[in-house]
Amino acid sequence: MDSSQAYVKTELTPDMPPPASTVGFIGWMRANLFSSWWNTLLTFIGLYIIYLVLPGLLDFTIFSAVWEGDSREACLGPEVGACWPFIEAKFGQIIYGRYPLEERYRVDIAYFVGLAGLAALVIPGVPYKKWIGLFMLVPYTVMTFYLLVGGVFGMPYVETALWGGLLVTLVVAISGIVASLPIGIVLALGRRSQMPIVRYFCVAFIEFWRGVPLITVLFMSSVLLPLFLPEDVSFDKLLRAVIGVALFASAYMAEVVRGGLQAIPRGQYEGAMALGLNYWKMMGLIVLPQALKMVIPGIVNTFIGLFKDTTLVLIIGLFDLLGIVQLNFTDSNWSTPVTSHTGYLFVAAIFWIFCFGMSRYSIYMENKLHTGHKR
Amino acid sequence: MAESASYVPEVKEVDRSKLKISDEIAIQIIGMHKWFGTFHVLKDINLTVNRGERIVVCGPSGSGKSTMIRCINRLEEHQQGQIIVDGIELTNDLKKIDEIRREVGMLFQHFNLFPHLTILQNCTLAPIWVRKMPKKEAEETAMHYLERVKIPEQAMKYPGQLSGGQQQRVAIARSLCMSPKIMLFDEPTSALDPEMIAEVLDVMVSLAEDGMTMIVVTHEMGFARKVANRVIFMDGGEIIEQNEPEEFFSNPKSERTKLFLSQILHH
Numbered sequence: 001m002d003s004s005q006a007y008v009k010t011e012l013t014p015d016m017p018p019p020a021s022t023v024g025f026i027g028w029m030r031a032n033l034f035s036s037w038w039n040t041l042l043t044f045i046g047l048y049i050i051y052l053v054l055p056g057l058l059d060f061t062i063f064s065a066v067w068e069g070d071s072r073e074a075c076l077g078p079e080v081g082a083c084w085p086f087i088e089a090k091f092g093q094i095i096y097g098r099y100p101l102e103e104r105y106r107v108d109i110a111y112f113v114g115l116a117g118l119a120a121l122v123i124p125g126v127p128y129k130k131w132i133g134l135f136m137l138v139p140y141t142v143m144t145f146y147l148l149v150g151g152v153f154g155m156p157y158v159e160t161a162l163w164g165g166l167l168v169t170l171v172v173a174i175s176g177i178v179a180s181l182p183i184g185i186v187l188a189l190g191r192r193s194q195m196p197i198v199r200y201f202c203v204a205f206i207e208f209w210r211g212v213p214l215i216t217v218l219f220m221s222s223v224l225l226p227l228f229l230p231e232d233v234s235f236d237k238l239l240r241a242v243i244g245v246a247l248f249a250s251a252y253m254a255e256v257v258r259g260g261l262q263a264i265p266r267g268q269y270e271g272a273m274a275l276g277l278n279y280w281k282m283m284g285l286i287v288l289p290q291a292l293k294m295v296i297p298g299i300v301n302t303f304i305g306l307f308k309d310t311t312l313v314l315i316i317g318l319f320d321l322l323g324i325v326q327l328n329f330t331d332s333n334w335s336t337p338v339t340s341h342t343g344y345l346f347v348a349a350i351f352w353i354f355c356f357g358m359s360r361y362s363i364y365m366e367n368k369l370h371t372g373h374k375r
Numbered sequence: 376m377a378e379s380a381s382y383v384p385e386v387k388e389v390d391r392s393k394l395k396i397s398d399e400i401a402i403q404i405i406g407m408h409k410w411f412g413t414f415h416v417l418k419d420i421n422l423t424v425n426r427g428e429r430i431v432v433c434g435p436s437g438s439g440k441s442t443m444i445r446c447i448n449r450l451e452e453h454q455q456g457q458i459i460v461d462g463i464e465l466t467n468d469l470k471k472i473d474e475i476r477r478e479v480g481m482l483f484q485h486f487n488l489f490p491h492l493t494i495l496q497n498c499t500l501a502p503i504w505v506r507k508m509p510k511k512e513a514e515e516t517a518m519h520y521l522e523r524v525k526i527p528e529q530a531m532k533y534p535g536q537l538s539g540g541q542q543q544r545v546a547i548a549r550s551l552c553m554s555p556k557i558m559l560f561d562e563p564t565s566a567l568d569p570e571m572i573a574e575v576l577d578v579m580v581s582l583a584e585d586g587m588t589m590i591v592v593t594h595e596m597g598f599a600r601k602v603a604n605r606v607i608f609m610d611g612g613e614i615i616e617q618n619e620p621e622e623f624f625s626n627p628k629s630e631r632t633k634l635f636l637s638q639i640l641h642h
Contacts, residue, residue: 270450271487275501275553276477278469285500290491371491371533 061345075336082342086334093324094346097164106155107167110144122361124368137178160238164319166350172242172310172320177303179246184253185292189283191258202254209251214309217244222316241313249306256298260291293369300362304355322347386576386597393584396427396604400459401557401588402447407456409439409446416442417453418612424590426556429583431599431620432592434609435635440592443609444559447590448479461556477505480550480558484565486542488534488549494521495530498549506553513552520548524578540571547578558582560591594639600624608632 021027033043064081066074075083087094096104117136120126148171151157163171190202209217221240229235264287272282292299314323325343328334402424409417416439424430432440445451446458449465449472458465460475488497498517502508508516521527524544526537534542543563550558560579564572576598583589583602591598599606599620606623608616608631616623616632624640627633 267483267485267487268489270481271483271489273450274448274476274479274481274483274487275549276473276505277501278473281504285504286489290489293491369491371535 060341072334072336072339075334075338080336080338082345083334083336083338084342086328086336086339086342087346089334090325090328090331093328094165094321096167097319097324098162099158099164099167100156100162103150103156103158106147106150106158110147113140114144141178160236163238165324166321168238168313168318168323169307169310169321171238172245172313173307175242176245176249176306176310180249180253180302180306181299183246183250185257185288187250187254188257188261191254192261206251206254209248210255214245214248214312215315217248218312218316220244237316238318241316241318245306245310245313248309249302252302252305253299256295256302257291259298260293260295261287263294264291293366296362296366296369300358304358307354307358308351321350385573386595386601387580389580389584389601394427394429394604395586396425399426400424401426401428401461402590403457403459404443404447405457405459407446407453407458409442409451409453409455416612417446420456420614422607422614424557424588426588427586428605429587429589429603430591430605430607431603432590432607432609433594433596433599433635433639434615438609439612440609441561444481444561444590444592447557447559448476448481450481473505477553478556480553480555482543482546482550482558482560482563484562486534486539486546486566488542488546490534493531493533494526494537494545497534497545498552501549502552516552517548520551521545523551523581524548525574538571539567540574543567543571543575544578547575547582557588557590560589560593562592562594564593564595596624596640608635610635 021030034040060081062081064079066080066083066085069075069083069085070089074085092101092104096107099107114136117132117140120132121129121136126132146152147155148163148167149158149160187202187206190198191206193199193202218241221244222237225235225240268286268290269282272286277285310320311322313320314326319327325347329340329343400423402422404420404422407417407420408415420443432444434440442451446453446465447460453465461478463471463475465472465475488494489500492500495514495517498521499510499513502513502516503510518527518530521530524547526541526544526548529537529541529545534545537545563579564575567575572595576595579589579591579598580602591603593599603620605617606620607614608623608627608629610631616627616629618628623632624636627636
């Protein structure tokens, strides 16, 4: 090295604040909206799309919307927006279906306890999460079953044909979600098993259920299954739908979980085995916690897909949230040009809230469980 | 070799007179063969290890040295011959395999800590779930060993927050929590930066001083010279030569050993 390049630093440079253009709102806009001419163009295109859509949507749902009335008369007329009285009048059906009026308190209890339990599980800082989770899994499920079906403790029996609306959507979706995760995990482990019989069974199961459309599954379960069963054995239609949806989702879940299992390095298995953990402890304590954490986005994706797929139960004559709203479009008392728009918008909003909630919670969980390289 | 100019970690002086070897046999390998598919990786391995022995296994990469020690706790299955560990013969009996794994600790090149658990949980997991130790007692034991490897202050952190040397020391503590009778080291310092190798070797030296039976696959010849009572040289899946470290380094018998030593030693 040339001796003129020799250099010794004698004083430390003090910390200085960053340039004003990189911090605060201006800095955020520069970084996120106008970082290049291409992004600037996209920002303006985005703003233009919002300008095109938003005023119309706001006008339809709020400014020109009809808020009061008790029949179609209120919602007739030129330039009328959403017909909210229709939703109000049908609200009971949307939530409970044709569940008898005087028995609806039973559904309310199930809703309320379920919501409270879920909130306790989801909100950080609530103690005894393990016990609440266990309560929700076993006693709550049993309680809800007897509450909704009845026939015990003087509660009259309510056949599932009367259930409908959000009740059916939630029953199918939640049973499907709760059943598909454990079944999926078992199938994924089985598919990676050393034992050929277990492995082939799991592969066959997964490929069968992934290979048929859900509509076919539901249709088969409601039309074909009774043909195979003895005549006096009758299987509840809703139960058949639940089982169909759960098994269908399990197959997808299994592949999602398998993806996570394959991403766990061999060293983790060896580390666990070298400590003397047997197969189930190794899987339960070391491999699955890491694998499941890794595939949270995929798991929630499957949950969201399952939640929306519940609308397909319409095909076998069950009226879920969407089905019951559609059914009410035919009510001549509420037949207006905007009824169906209103109904679909409302259903879409409800589905969106549920799915968005699941999505946000999954992001929260991912961050919470992330221990890999946070410093 | 290019790396010959690189940093050579100091291994502290060991008082060999304190290192006792008992007559009791810890591990016995008799006529063991292993194949990966059709590839014959281990050929007629015979090795007897007494309690308190510190054996260093060296050899070129692909010589089968890692595979050999991985057979001892059945991370690899041998196809012929016998392996008897602590009086128990390794067979397909899963119970016996778990029994042996409880008594044999193992250290890996890449540490294999569990990234989703804290350092303390890494150390208490096996004692709680395998040894059925009460949680409190397991935590006390874990803290004891974490102090011994000089990182008790990291107990609540996650492995991802520690340096490589710290992680390997945690792995040693995790192993010690199971109070193993034998410890296997599979290139424990190969993945570490030079300045971290010494801190891990120090812990290994102190284990030797406590009388631990150790089989160490390593290229740290300083460790072999000062700590080992036997050095084994493997090549092509066979044990080519074994001797006391002094003899082994100053007067290797086989041509292959001489070639290997000339490649890794730099004086």
